[in-house]
Amino acid sequence: MTTTTATLAALRSGQLKGITRLDLACGLQEFPREIFELSDTLEVLNLSGNMLSELPDDLSRLSKLRVIFCSDNRFTQLPEVLSSCVHLEMVGFKANTIQEVVPAAISPGLRWLILTDNQISALPDSIGNCARLQKLMLAGNQLAELPEAMRGCVGLELLRISANRFKALPEWLLQLPRLTWLAFGGNPVSAVPHAPRPAVARFHWGDLVLGEKLGEGASGVIHKAHWQPSPQEAGHPVAVKLFKGAVTSDGFPAEEMAACLAAGNHSHLIGVIGELTGHPAGSTGLVMPWVEPGFRSLAGPPNLATCTRDIYDDGQRFSLPLVLDLAKGLAAVGEHLHARGISHGDFYAHNVLYRPEGGCYLGDFGAASFYPSQASGSTNPFEALEVRAFGCLLGELLERIEPDHEALLPSLKALQLRCVAPVAASRPRFAELVAAIDSLLH
Incomplete structure (x- = not known):
């Protein structure tokens, strides 16, 4: 057996022996000690969507643990015990109320750290020891600067610092040798588009009939739709993106809307033909041209x-x-x-x-x-x-x-x-x- 979405009863009865991944979301307020019965095989532990506020001091007993997710819980501090897990490469604590990241919580072996949507105002210098770190997700916090010690993050490729408080970005950050995918919208440093926002049409919700879901990302859901502004017209196929309206791993949906509109038209760009108005729940959205099914x-x-x-x-x-x-x-x-x-x-x-x-x-x-x-x-x-x-x-x-x-x-x-x-x-x-x-x- 390799993976399972489990119940607490199944865990306690020993039915999950030998699994490599455990997903457990059942209102937990304490870490179930029965998880240690899986220490010989468990590599991925997902405890997201519970009410946890701490992890056990002997977490390192999970000797093969590589990945831990504890998003949507009640942690106020990134647990120090994480650094005792010698094989841990990926840590995810999105959407808690974390205010502090103590130096000892950062393991130098990390490749992927997710701290999106918390209340973090500073990172410790110890993060500069993470030369293997490739992906760092920090959108939706209270950061105004990054420690200069992060010059040591020479393997960093993807960085999300949108929806924070940056008035400027450090020059050294933009010179990191492998930095490739950077998102910093929703900060004072990214306040005003260069080009004026072009005028676009406005599409009323009542003139659209939503069809199948085409895809879903962090910020919203895309549907195929049929636009028919009046009974006399034949109507047109379009795509509609409905935004979720909260901070995402990439930043604010409002920033995405602004960028889509400011980008204008290009023959190799999925452009925008209008904004959505009149949604009954007040949701925002964009109407885009329909892309042929051959793509x-x-x-x-x-x-x-x-x-x-x-x-x-x-x-x-x-x-x-x-x-x-x-x-x-x-x-x-x-x-x-x-x-x-x-x-x-x-x-x-x-x-x-x-x-x-x-x-x-x-x-x-x-x-x-x-x-x-x-x-x-x-x-x-x-x-x-x-x-x-x-x-x-x-x-x-x-x-x-x-x-x-x-x-x-x-x-x-x-x-x-x-x-x-x-x-x-x-x-x-x-x-x-x-x-x-x-x-x-x-």
């Missing part, structure tokens, strides 16, 4: 094992013409967004829709941020981060390219390596990428 997601999002890397179907392969088509389209989108001072923040294959015969769209602005206008000059550190994300995506495509395309591969690989260079200032701009890929197409 599909380029990849799936990362999982616990891959951490920051997308998941492709087994055996998935791409032709060279398709790779060049995708690369040029996505580089052009990057150029378009950064000309408007918008950092997408989640430039990933799982946010790309594509057709095997060509064509692609970038979507999902949940992690988007507006950056200071003075950063949009000849050396733009925010664009350099996004170029690295593009380089990671291109590298994934090149790993899965069909054989018999050896002639152009060295040039493409050299371009990809420039995009992921450790020194951010040495990476090409998106405009240069568009021109380079265009030259390969011709």
